Amino acid sequence: MTQSTVNAKPVLGMAEFVMLMAFMTSLVALSIDAMLPALDVIGHHLGAKDIHESHLIVSLFFGGMAFGQLFFGPYCDARGRREAIMLGLGIFVMGTLVCMIADDMTTMLIGRLIQAFGVSGPRIASMAVIRDQFAGEAMARVMSFIMMVFILVPMIAPMVGQWVISVASWTHIFTLFLVVSSGVGLWYFIRQPETLPVEDRVPFSWAQFFRSSKFILTHRDVIGPTVAMGCVFGAFLSYISASQTIFVGFYDVGDMFAYVFAFLAFSIGLASYMNSRIVMRWGMKKVTSMALYGVLVFSAVLVVEMVIFSGLPPLPLALITLFIGFFFVGLLFGNLNAIAMQPLGKLAGIGAAIIGSLSSIISVPVAMGIDAFLTDNLYPIAIGFLIFFSLAKLVITPTLKAEPEPTES
Template sequence: MTNPVTYTKTSPTLSLYEFVALMAMMTSLVALSIDSMLPALTQIGAALNAADDHEAHLIVSIFFVGMAFGQLFFGPFSDARGRRLTILLGLCIFAAGTVVCMLAKNMETMLLGRVIQAFGVSGPRIAAMAIIRDLYVGDAMARVMSFIMMVFILVPMLAPVVGQTVLYFFSWQHIFSLFLVVALLAGIWFFSRQPETLPRARRASFSWAQFFRSTRFIFTHMSVMGYTIAMGCIFGAFLAYLSASQTIFQEFYQTGGMFPYIFATLAFSIGLASLFNGTMVVKMGMSRLIHIALYGVIVFALVFNGILLAFDGLPPLVLTIMVMFCGFFFVGILFGNLNAMAMQPLGDIAGLGAAIIGSLSSMIAVPVALFVDSFLTDNLYPIGLGFLSFFTMAFIVVRVGDRERRQHPEKIHVEKD
């Protein structure tokens, strides 16, 4: 006999497969908006008179600035005004930003459009995760999330191929046309099939007092801050690679049309890490996996820098891919686990806390990525040194967070208005 599925106050109205596909489409708008742009960065930079490759890289990096502010807004907004209005407003803002990007005549306008895009897409992403929490609990929620993660993993692998295909037949502006089509289809599908999952009686009005109290708690809690800063360092070093990946593979290595497939191969490593982590986190625990992965990324950074020294900053392509594939596996393990560890002490402010932590880690990661990429010229030394420096920094702050967690295991936020 199968175990009964436990639901919260609101019950699902869609079949499991349709619900998973719809939520995966909502959450994957973020990855699609980032990774499908990668093959077009050089063309966009040339068309908009970018000063250099570094300015074109901002098209990727600046996206996370918009998301940082979007999470802070849409997290409380979703709890106060409901999931459907959050998704509607987010998709409208995303569409407005997409049109700005499509019509841009200079880099300043393009970057403004990307910030607006990112702010808007935070709405569907946050609301989709909240809807899952509204409808499913316990093992049922874990099952839904595992299915969504399987779909979500495919998007970073396929998005650059999609972007490259659009460029082959059309111009870079039509990548933004694709975003509009996907957003429109997602909106039509959602509003025609998915009812509101947060009734008015269960909505929580936004409180500035609670917001400032929660922010103060996070900033003064060494364990939460340790894991949050570590997330920012790990993601910042990875974002430096992500922003520069098109330059690295298409310009340094002259791979041409093979770039999307190389990028997909390396993205597959992070996907494997997510699947591995989903199985092993129950057996080994988050803390142990984090420490193993931190040692893994530091060893990867040391090996990678040694190889860079041996080949004057630009190793053979196959060797670079092999080493990065191994290193990114450990990076993939860290992404989810660091966030979960940062969330553990937040108690009843989990929703607002998630928005603050996500925003703060992004605000750390973007300057890190911009700093590392500013040194990129014609070799991979800046990427390698960025990996080593910021992975080491993440290791240090995690140790500080662990010490705080052991010394004050009872420090959990339980305040309520």
Template sequence: MQTEKPALPLPEFVALMALMTSLVALAIDAMLPALNQIGQEIGDGSQQQAHLVVSLFFAGMALGQLFFGPLSDARGRRFTILVGLAIFILGTLICMFATDMTTMLMGRFVQAFGVSGPRVASLAVIRDQYQGAAMARVMSFIMMVFILVPMAAPIIGQTVLLWFDWRQIFTLFLGVAAIAGGWFMIRQPETLSKERRIPFRFSQCMASAGFILSHKAVMGYVGAMGCIFGAFLAYLSASQTIFQTFYGLGQLFPLIFALLAFSIGLASLFNGRMVMRVGMARLCRSALIGCVFWCSYMMVLVLLFDGLPPIWHFVAVLFALFFCIGILFGNLNAMAMQPLGHVAGMGAAIIGSLSSLLSVPIAIAIDAFISTDVLPVAIGFSVFVLISWACFEFARCGEQSEHTPD
């Protein structure tokens, strides 16, 4: 059911919201082909330092979500999105003119903090205008576009590098942010009326945060998400090193990355069809079993080939593993949000922030051991998938003890 008539035609509204939410994926994945160049030009040349260009982005997003979530409810969606884009542009300029890695990492943190504004507030705009089946329809259209961005972004980044240096990738970010901000400011009116805004009260935020942090099921699912995403983030940060340095794939790297990103998109489509039939809990448990199987298979494969298995065999295993992980991403988040209907805004911010803050040190720890082969990746996935499963079962026990409906 639609709560009020949107100002924009549906195709334009979907395109604008997809652009806003996809800016995160573009800012992460378009950088991947350039990590080695950045590390060699302004860093110490180490792979681990270059990987931080991706990992620290999620730390900035974790704090940004906590800031922009309450700001969106207090000051409105337009203000939040435009402030976020302005901070994103500032961070992009810092990165573009960085002459050392410290400045680059600071710029990436500012970028990530800023991009949390349009990410959080765009979802709020959709919620303001649509409910129920209508919202599900709009979100499905947006997700179709969103899935394409991680597949296309490394190809876009690689194309820029063919003609220019890595700094021009940040010029691309500036252009996209300017288009998104201008389009939104001109065409999309405010969707949160003044009488519906919630003034920021520190005591209320602390009470909501206390409820969320003391909820066993919610924290269990957050732990499961953080562990799974930490291992995945380690792969994401090191993917350029793995495919271009270890396997020497050169300009084929974006195509391999796109193929593996497609597996997560495929999992999203599969999950959308199956979740109403079998339920989130059963799908998550089946996906975790699949993760354990494919992680075990990967470990055996990596050990048999001294750390570097044949490329297509390795990619096939990752494709199957990422399909299982793709099922977990959305379902774990939905299950964590399930008991938090009365504090949904704060709940979404805290869940997103905590899972990101947990995943970043996990990714950095795994990436610290990646030097000549993919054994640390296999070990990282194997260990943290098992911890994630333990967190999931802890959350299920917490649901039963607190009588939370499935």
């Protein structure tokens, strides 16, 4: 298969396809962002030792996804996209039920790991569905449309989570997860046909797994953007995990937390919209290069602000700086993933799995490492941004400058 060909022509209209894929992939964001306003409440109820243990409810979720993606990647290449999605949603529901009955932090974290393992099914298979039908700049454009819808979840989910804990128990946040996952699964099952023909399926074998893994992990145009994605998302995840601590604990915004979080999430949504307009004209590599310079300037400015204001700039200044910086982060998300997926052809399933797993394996310890230094100021966040955005630019620069390597046919 060449870079420009795809396995199947789209069956759904673009609007419905984008909405369905956005809701499918947004289960990850919903499972994280709706929890944010409740982290302190859950930590107190389950006997968390400190704020860093409560942060694990978010950061360990991505650790569970790292293993889930490695399972569901080969599975959806061997058994098809639909079966992987339905199995993953079933496991997600099981994990959600464990979280609902948790009476200690250990049980809660086990439930979150099961949830994360399960949600990897729809996460990986939906990426493969998109790659089955689109390639290159067209895929980056579709991913940007999906991100535009997807970003509404981080904007709305904390408000919903805050409303739930204000009128009912935090356990009903998990009731919300059950309702949404069931609805999305039914929608997909009824409306979206299988996109991987039987003749193109790859029966699982360890020999094939290692051959495919070797191709993926030694392909410059896959491994560079994957490691870059892990660095970028790891730094960003440190902010997400600690966002309640930052805005409620450091800045004392109280019930305004959900609106502050939504304001900053809107920046990423705006970036995704802009990317959908410019990526077909400029190309994803040029946009990625520009965005990398943007995040480096942003993180350097943030460090300077930390020095001037002893680690805690005035809230309006911090919000303006973060809004501008997250715009460039938003440009990176869809494009880095599309660049990494571009050479994979029929290996889209296992490719999405390894890309997602490796980027999670990198991002989780990055986020936990940054958050471990968080005490009463934003120095760790600012310095972490500067270090890991710089590393991202370093590892992806050869891919951005070089001619494409051969793709897997």
